[in-house]
Amino acid sequence: MKASQTNLFEHSEAKVNLLGEYLKAYLPIITYAGFTKQIHLYDLFCGEGIYENQGEGSPLVLLKTVRDFYANYTGKPMIPKINFYFNDIEVDKIEKLKNVIEAKQLYQKQWGELHFSTERYEDKLPQVISHIKTLNGKKEKAFLFIDPYDYKSIRASQIKDLMCKESEVLLWQPTQFMYRFAENGTPQALIDFLSEIMEYMQWKNVQSIWDFIHQITDGFRNYLGSDYYIDTFSIKKDAQTTFCLYFFTSHPVGFMKMLETKWRIDEENGQGWDYRMDNMDIGLFGGQKPMPQTNRLKQKLILFLKNRSTYNGEIFQFASRNGFLPKHTAEVLKILDSEKRLKVIKNDTKAQKNTFYVTMNAFENQPKILSIQLR
Numbered sequence: 263m264k265a266s267q268t269n270l271f272e273h274s275e276a277k278v279n280l281l282g283e284y285l286k287a288y289l290p291i292i293t294y295a296g297f298t299k300q301i302h303l304y305d306l307f308c309g310e311g312i313y314e315n316q317g318e319g320s321p322l323v324l325l326k327t328v329r330d331f332y333a334n335y336t337g338k339p340m341i342p343k344i345n346f347y348f349n350d351i352e353v354d355k356i357e358k359l360k361n362v363i364e365a366k367q368l369y370q371k372q373w374g375e376l377h378f379s380t381e382r383y384e385d386k387l388p389q390v391i392s393h394i395k396t397l398n399g400k401k402e403k404a405f406l407f408i409d410p411y412d413y414k415s416i417r418a419s420q421i422k423d424l425m426c427k428e429s430e431v432l433l434w435q436p437t438q439f440m441y442r443f444a445e446n447g448t449p450q451a452l453i454d455f456l457s458e459i460m461e462y463m464q465w466k467n468v469q470s471i472w473d474f475i476h477q478i479t480d481g482f483r484n485y486l487g488s489d490y491y492i493d494t495f496s497i498k499k500d501a502q503t504t505f506c507l508y509f510f511t512s513h514p515v516g517f518m519k520m521l522e523t524k525w526r527i528d529e530e531n532g533q534g535w536d537y538r539m540d541n542m543d544i545g546l547f548g549g550q551k552p553m554p555q556t557n558r559l560k561q562k563l564i565l566f567l568k569n570r571s572t573y574n575g576e577i578f579q580f581a582s583r584n585g586f587l588p589k590h591t592a593e594v595l596k597i598l599d600s601e602k603r604l605k606v607i608k609n610d611t612k613a614q615k616n617t618f619y620v621t622m623n624a625f626e627n628q629p630k631i632l633s634i635q636l637r
Contacts, residue, residue: 482510577634619632
């Protein structure tokens with residue numbers, strides 16, 4: 263753990279890469295919509311920016327992504343003002359970060375404001391929550407990256423307080439260590455975290471780290487409610503160690519962009535980064551792309567459709583919340599239809615073959631074009 267604070271290892275690089283890739287998708291959406299005048303980017307455990315092995319941490323990823331967006335953007339409307347808030351409890355790290363930003367010329371005043379602070383997360387958080395609650399509707403957005411060194415300071419109630427229609431949160435959790443302690447000699451800090459989102463017997467009876475990750479995800483979903491979208495990005499450091507990022511948003515477009523980002527990184531499963539990826543000649547790393555594995559979605563859809571009739575919009579929602587893109591959903595529905603397992607009705611007549619309307623329009627504008635059920 264201490265070494266990871268001074269060096270950027272491959273699994274940590276995967277974490278900040280997800281942050282950067284999502285921000286690349288996030289900034290154009292917000293800008294082209296034309297409503298937002300300010301974006302607030304928070305990095306509450308920012309570190310010193312550059313590590314002893316010259317790896318670049320989250321502050322540099324945020325700044326470089328904004329710099330590149332400004333350099334390449336040629337359209338209208340104007341880019342919103344983008345404000346940065348970098349916090350770390352260690353004064354030396356913040357001073358190093360300031361020096362790195364200045365030396366590399368990574369910030370320009372015309373972008374927005376640049377803030378630094380050296381406060382404990384627990385002391386900084388009320389200020390951040392207070393700021394989030396004052397955001398001015400569509401005119402302001404906030405994105406928060408919370409990357410703690412451990413889980414002792416994190417609570418689900420904090421995430422709930424940070425969430426609104428204008429905010430999104432990306433939270434890092436050392437799930438492997440949490441899982442190990444959940445099995446043996448659970449410390450009070452972990453009990454306090456887990457008890458907010460699930461019952462005692464749920465987290466004491468998990469069978470694997472993946473079950474544990476899914477338990478936490480379901481716990482967050484139940485705790486925050488259906489108004490929020492929650493997704494995960496797993497990071498498999500080695501054969502025995504898996505960590506996880508949790509993404510929270512109330513905006514379906516932002517949620518879909520995170521799903522797309524995940525599937526660009528993990529083109530086979532859309533689940534996360536694996537330490538073996540750097541040795542595989544596939545996907546983002548060159549060579550032939552893997553085929554998406556959609557068997558999990560097929561099984562889930564069969565259970566979802568069993569003994570019920572539902573609409574295209576509900577299927578889109580269900581598949582998305584389970585981590586799949588519209589193209590995967592359409593593919594699975596085509597397979598089920600080819601197996602003559604679906605009854606698809608449009609306006610009381612049989613629908614056109616292989617047309618299922620499971621796009622973003624199914625969520626926003628046309629949620630009830632088709633009625634779909636298992637035969």
